């Protein structure tokens with residue numbers, strides 16, 4: 001895994017967006033894997049600005065989102081569907097039939113998971129997957145203990161994840177208990193992965209990721225087996241790694 005350290009959140013968002021824009025401009029049929037949460041917000045902001053200023057076109061780009069809550073309507077501001085349209089899709093020229101987000105309202109959730117995984121395979125897999133990381137090391141919504149062989153599936157969210165994500169809801173009881181997520185094996189099929197981490201609250205998990213062995217108790221640790229992973233982290237997220245290595249700056 002290659003780590004790029006940047007000064008702060010804005011530099012992280014800028015760097016990540018430049019990498020995405022470069023791939024979009026270079027390929028006539030790119031498939032992007034997209035993430036939600038607070039971390040990619042600045043990246044999407046830069047992509048929106050770039051679309052206005054430089055007209056980078058997404059007409060032939062396909063996207064697959066990592067995950068979606070179970071039981072939230074698309075119109076619910078906390079659904080990842082709503083998040084993605086509000087922060088990105090409503091502002092660029094991507095055709096809606098090229099956007100893929102798991103349907104957390106599907107009657108048959110198992111069938112929805114299978115359909116989603118097949119769609120990813122049908123387009124030849126994801127070229128570039130954006131990832132955040134949970135404080136417990138989850139990627140997508142793959143909580144600690146998830147099998148490394150998992151494909152798109154329904155998960156019961158860890159209480160720590162529900163509490164962490166409750167900041168977006170009125171209170172904890174509104175946070176869904178389940179979600180659909182690409183599995184660890186689905187994520188590992190991506191040709192290239194860009195993991196973003198910023199802030200002190202990610203410093204411990206980033207240190208664990210870099211120093212601990214590959215283990216299902218730390219879902220992100222599997223990324224060490226992937227040939228093309230870049231981590232972009234700001235100084236705060238890097239602070240424990242550097243402190244333990246005796247690096248001061």
Ligand SMILES: N[C@@H]1[C@@H](O)[C@H](O)[C@@H](COP(=O)(O)O)O[C@@H]1O
Pocket residue numbers: 035036037038039040066067131132133134135139140141161165
């Ligand atoms: N399902 C998402 C993940 O895809 C995201 O990476 C993580 C970190 O979120 P944040 O970027 O807000 O710290 O939390 C959520 O639970």
